[in-house]
Amino acid sequence: MLSHLFGYTLNRLQKTLRARMDENLASLGLSAPQYAVLCLLAADPGIANAELARRTFVTPPTMIRIVMAMEQAGLLARTPDPEGGRKLGARLTAEGERRLGLASKAVAATEGVLAETAGEDGATILRWLGEAADRLDGMRSG
Structure with missing residues (x-):
């Protein structure tokens, strides 16, 4: 059985x-990556698509499709960058903000199960997960 391996167990949890x-x-009408985009745009309006892709663990072409679908659904609006160029900055619409509020409640229920399971060790577990990710990321070759 693989349950003794960190990677296997973390992947199963994820x-x-x-x-x-x-x-x-x-x-x-949302997926987990779309929820993440709403959260990121609420915190950092105008964030670049490439950064959205990195922070949501999807490829840039996938992020373009996600953003375009969310724009068509009226959840965000894209406007040209005031500094010029081809970049379009995305911002939440009123509907996007409303949907983010509702979605945050739905996600809180799921996150609550994790917090209950972690109990008093929650902060330690989160710190360990972050540190482990940072260390593994630092091992990249080239």
Whole structure:
């Protein structure tokens, strides 16, 4: 069995978490990556698509499709960068803000299960996960 391996267990948790989040967000017409985009745009309006892709763990072409679909759904609006160029800065619309509020409640239920499971060790577990990710990221070759 693979359950003694960190990577296997973390991947199992991630896949299960994503499935539950997608289930909870489906009634709002959102997926987990779309929810992440709403959160990121609320915190950093105008963030570049490439940075959105990095922070949501999808490829830039996938992010372009996500942003275009969200724009068509009226959740965000893109405007030309005031500094010129081809970059379009995205910002939440009123509907995007409304949907983010509802989605945050749906996600909180899923996150609550994780917090309950972690108990008093929650902060330690989060710190360890972050540090482990940073260390593994630092091992990149080239």
